[in-house]
Amino acid sequence: MQLFKRRHEKKTQVDARLTHIAFIMDGNGRWAKKRSMPREFGHVNGAKNFKKVIRYCGDIGIKMITVYAFSTENWKRPQHEVDAIMGLLSDYIDDAVASMDENNIRLVFLGDKSIFPAPLRAKIDNVEEISKDKDLLLNIALNYGARAEITHACNTLIDAGKKNVTEADVAAALYTAHCPDPDLIVRTGGDVRLSNFLLWQAAYAELYFTDTLWPDLSTHEIDRIVADFYGRKRRFGGL
Numbered sequence: 583m584q585l586f587k588r589r590h591e592k593k594t595q596v597d598a599r600l601t602h603i604a605f606i607m608d609g610n611g612r613w614a615k616k617r618s619m620p621r622e623f624g625h626v627n628g629a630k631n632f633k634k635v636i637r638y639c640g641d642i643g644i645k646m647i648t649v650y651a652f653s654t655e656n657w658k659r660p661q662h663e664v665d666a667i668m669g670l671l672s673d674y675i676d677d678a679v680a681s682m683d684e685n686n687i688r689l690v691f692l693g694d695k696s697i698f699p700a701p702l703r704a705k706i707d708n709v710e711e712i713s714k715d716k717d718l719l720l721n722i723a724l725n726y727g728a729r730a731e732i733t734h735a736c737n738t739l740i741d742a743g744k745k746n747v748t749e750a751d752v753a754a755a756l757y758t759a760h761c762p763d764p765d766l767i768v769r770t771g772g773d774v775r776l777s778n779f780l781l782w783q784a785a786y787a788e789l790y791f792t793d794t795l796w797p798d799l800s801t802h803e804i805d806r807i808v809a810d811f812y813g814r815k816r817r818f819g820g821l
């Protein structure tokens with residue numbers, strides 16, 4: 583009889599074809615509702631799973647991860663829910679700073695930071711600065727919307743006096759200028775859309791949609807998603 587649940591043996595290892603994975607972490611609210619709990623409980627468990635998923639992606643050799651943590655549209659949610667998500671993010675930054683020596687994560691926040699109160703902005707700037715030489719890139723999209731990002735990029739280029747722009751100019755003015763486009767975008771929670779996430783960068787990304795609610799996304803399912811990705815033919819418009 584097996585007394586202890588065996589830990590997930592890691593067989594999956596990725597190569598350069600899967601450098602950058604992005605997640606739309608959807609379904610926290612429904613996960614909580616199924617348990618007759620407030621939505622905030624779903625976000626607490628979503629944040630727990632986020633940490634597990636990041637660790638696992640690093641273990642299997644993924645070098646860059648982007649997560650959609652809070653969109654420009656999420657401000658429409660009740661204030662107590664917004665506060666709960668911001669609190670979890672702030673706690674995550676504190677933990678990342680406290681464990682900076684033991685982990686290898688470079689944190690970068692994508693989105694307009696000017697909206698945040700000065701103490702949170704200072705925290706974000708600090709963690710970005712002190713983690714800048716780490717190897718595993720974790721982009722957290724916060725107050726992020728792809729249309730706002732592209733508009734911001736256009737204004738940056740106009741301010742720089744550009745009269746004609748190339749695709750490379752636009753890419754260099756986006757919040758993601760420091761990394762290549764995602765190879766794979768995974769959305770949990772059952773909806774089949776991008777919801778204003780990485781619209782420019784998604785041009786050639788493989789898309790994967792699962793009904794699994796974000797707090798339930800397991801390492802086994804990530805293995806299956808990776809296997810599915812490797813079964814696809816990426817032609818980038820060629821033959």
Ligand code: FPP
Pocket residue numbers: 607608609610611612613625626628629632649650651652653656667670671674722771
């Ligand atoms: C979508 O689920 C989730 C969010 C808008 C917030 C994501 C936040 C976390 C995973 C926790 C904090 C993150 C970090 C990085 C520490 P939903 O609320 O829209 O779920 P629903 O569609 O079931 O209502």
